[in-house]
Amino acid sequence: xQYSWFNRNLKWIYTLPAVFFVxxxxxxxxxxxxxxxxxxxxxxxxxxxxxxxLGNYIALFKDERFWHAVGSTFYFTVxxxxxEVILGVAIALLLSREFKGKNLVKTVFLLPMVATPVAMGLxxxxxxxxxxxxxxxxxxxxxxxxLLWLASPNQVIPSLVIVDVWEWxxxxxxxxxxxxxxxxxxxxxxxxxxxxxxxxxxxxxxLPLLRPTIIVAAMxxxxxxxxxxxxxYATTQGGPNFSSETLNLYGxxxxxxxxxxxxxxxxxxVFFMLVMGLTLFMIWMRKRLEGAS
Amino acid sequence: MIKKKxxxxxxxxxxxxxxxxxxxxxxxxxxxxxxxxxxAQILSTGQLFVFKPTFHNYVAVFKEYDFLxxxxxxxxxxxxxxxxxxxxxxxxxxxxARHHLQKLGLLILVARIIPGIxxxxxxxxxxxxxxxxxxxxxxxxxxxxxxLPFIIWIMISFFEALPTEIEESALIDGCTHHQVFLxxxxxxxxxxxxxxSLLSFIFSWNNFMFSIILAGDKTKTLPIAVFNFMSxxxxxxxxxxxxxxxxxxxxxxIALVSQRYVVSGLAAGAVKG
Numbered sequence: 001x002q003y004s005w006f007n008r009n010l011k012w013i014y015t016l017p018a019v020f021f022v023x024x025x026x027x028x029x030x031x032x033x034x035x036x037x038x039x040x041x042x043x044x045x046x047x048x049x050x051x052x053x054l055g056n057y058i059a060l061f062k063d064e065r066f067w068h069a070v071g072s073t074f075y076f077t078v079x080x081x082x083x084e085v086i087l088g089v090a091i092a093l094l095l096s097r098e099f100k101g102k103n104l105v106k107t108v109f110l111l112p113m114v115a116t117p118v119a120m121g122l123x124x125x126x127x128x129x130x131x132x133x134x135x136x137x138x139x140x141x142x143x144x145x146x147l148l149w150l151a152s153p154n155q156v157i158p159s160l161v162i163v164d165v166w167e168w169x170x171x172x173x174x175x176x177x178x179x180x181x182x183x184x185x186x187x188x189x190x191x192x193x194x195x196x197x198x199x200x201x202x203x204x205x206x207l208p209l210l211r212p213t214i215i216v217a218a219m220x221x222x223x224x225x226x227x228x229x230x231x232x233y234a235t236t237q238g239g240p241n242f243s244s245e246t247l248n249l250y251g252x253x254x255x256x257x258x259x260x261x262x263x264x265x266x267x268x269x270v271f272f273m274l275v276m277g278l279t280l281f282m283i284w285m286r287k288r289l290e291g292a293s
Numbered sequence: 294m295i296k297k298k299x300x301x302x303x304x305x306x307x308x309x310x311x312x313x314x315x316x317x318x319x320x321x322x323x324x325x326x327x328x329x330x331x332x333a334q335i336l337s338t339g340q341l342f343v344f345k346p347t348f349h350n351y352v353a354v355f356k357e358y359d360f361l362x363x364x365x366x367x368x369x370x371x372x373x374x375x376x377x378x379x380x381x382x383x384x385x386x387x388x389x390a391r392h393h394l395q396k397l398g399l400l401i402l403v404a405r406i407i408p409g410i411x412x413x414x415x416x417x418x419x420x421x422x423x424x425x426x427x428x429x430x431x432x433x434x435x436x437x438x439x440x441l442p443f444i445i446w447i448m449i450s451f452f453e454a455l456p457t458e459i460e461e462s463a464l465i466d467g468c469t470h471h472q473v474f475l476x477x478x479x480x481x482x483x484x485x486x487x488x489x490s491l492l493s494f495i496f497s498w499n500n501f502m503f504s505i506i507l508a509g510d511k512t513k514t515l516p517i518a519v520f521n522f523m524s525x526x527x528x529x530x531x532x533x534x535x536x537x538x539x540x541x542x543x544x545x546x547i548a549l550v551s552q553r554y555v556v557s558g559l560a561a562g563a564v565k566g
Contacts, residue, residue: 007469007471010470011394014384015384015389015394015397017384017385018401019385019397021381023400025434025437025438029412029414029416030407030411030412033415043418094310095313097306099306099310106556108314109317110548110552110556110559111317111318111548114555115541115545116515117501118499118516118520118540119536119537120537122534123320123323123324126323126324126327127320127323132336137338166317166320223405227408229410229501229502233501233502248408252410255414256413256506268410271411275406276406279406
């Protein structure tokens, strides 16, 4: 068959534009960020970047605010991820049975993840408002004392975790529901014959069979929780007193509020390696777990 | 006895389902209610659900701020970035799926893992130098880095699931690969294209981090406009909630009308893992 040059090289003609775009918009910025992390520069046209070697990194590791941001990032991530996975599995089990209005529930359930995060952040600000917010009204009506929510350094991260859990538990639940639909029915029939309780069936059959799905869902969520920006920046901008400032926010503030591009870049390189490292670790863990079972 | 226990269990399940429904719907209901309240009604805690509605907030949003322009900006950027991502992404996804170019697939996945903020400083420097800050071009290019990997990722699994027999017989009939893609594959790819482009549109519409840096007065998108509302000394909650309603409405409509596609898109990103 006679093939023209165009058709012989079609797979490269098809892929090159996309690959070129991704490399240009992704690889070039990463290299640039690494490079500028060895300089000190405030984007001034008159003062060129000054080489400081590892200076930015040394300063970063001595910076208390950085370590605080590391702590906040892990606190937020671990709390949100744990709650989302537990609630996601529970809700998936609850909704997996057939009942009237199932479609309505599933639709409502979908809305938090597609709704614009900034707008939702503002809605939660109104809910959390200490004097007029409905959150404190509910606490009072139950006879509990009101909280400061986003305005308190101690309560701000748990409050933001609630927002993230509200927004993203549906995604975990949807993935788990898809996984539940593929489970075989014979182990359950055998368990019924043995007279096993619902809890025993859940622990001995459902959970082990669902493990790969749960791990995938948690992995996907982990990658995104670490990078949470919109809801935090829209509601607190990292406050009060930097108490909700995660690495993503601190990098943003350093770069675009203080215009310390060198310091910000060194922080972003560390953040980048942290996210990549954790992701690779999760992939490795998943392979090991799957190999073991 | 057994029957009674079953009934109790069913009751508990219904109750819990109801609770889940209320918890997840509540912020939307609250946003909608507050958008029809005056500032005084919001500040008084006596009128939670029953109050005399006002449209003043919506009027104010459109009259006092250039909200139509923000809607237009958001639309242009979301539409533009999705369309360009489709043009670049569909052929790429097809080639990756048919020729098993796993390494390229991996590159696309990496783009989804890396924190977007890592790109932002170089983009800002570069776009400032070539005077692209505050242009649709800069916003569309940056939003494409979210949309394109997503579209490619969804479409790889879509194309892989298509049977290859039709393509093979078309090739035997003398079609070139390029013709096969355009005339045979594209017409049957509707569901995949709809799923991936709807989500790409939603991601761009919702984007905050890239736009807040790269947009300016001329190209300000809705999330930035709504966020800027807050910087005034006293928060006008009613107008803020009206603005929040306007910005979320199109996305919620997309999700409601094409629920099936959106769910499959969100799940597909996961199942492949």
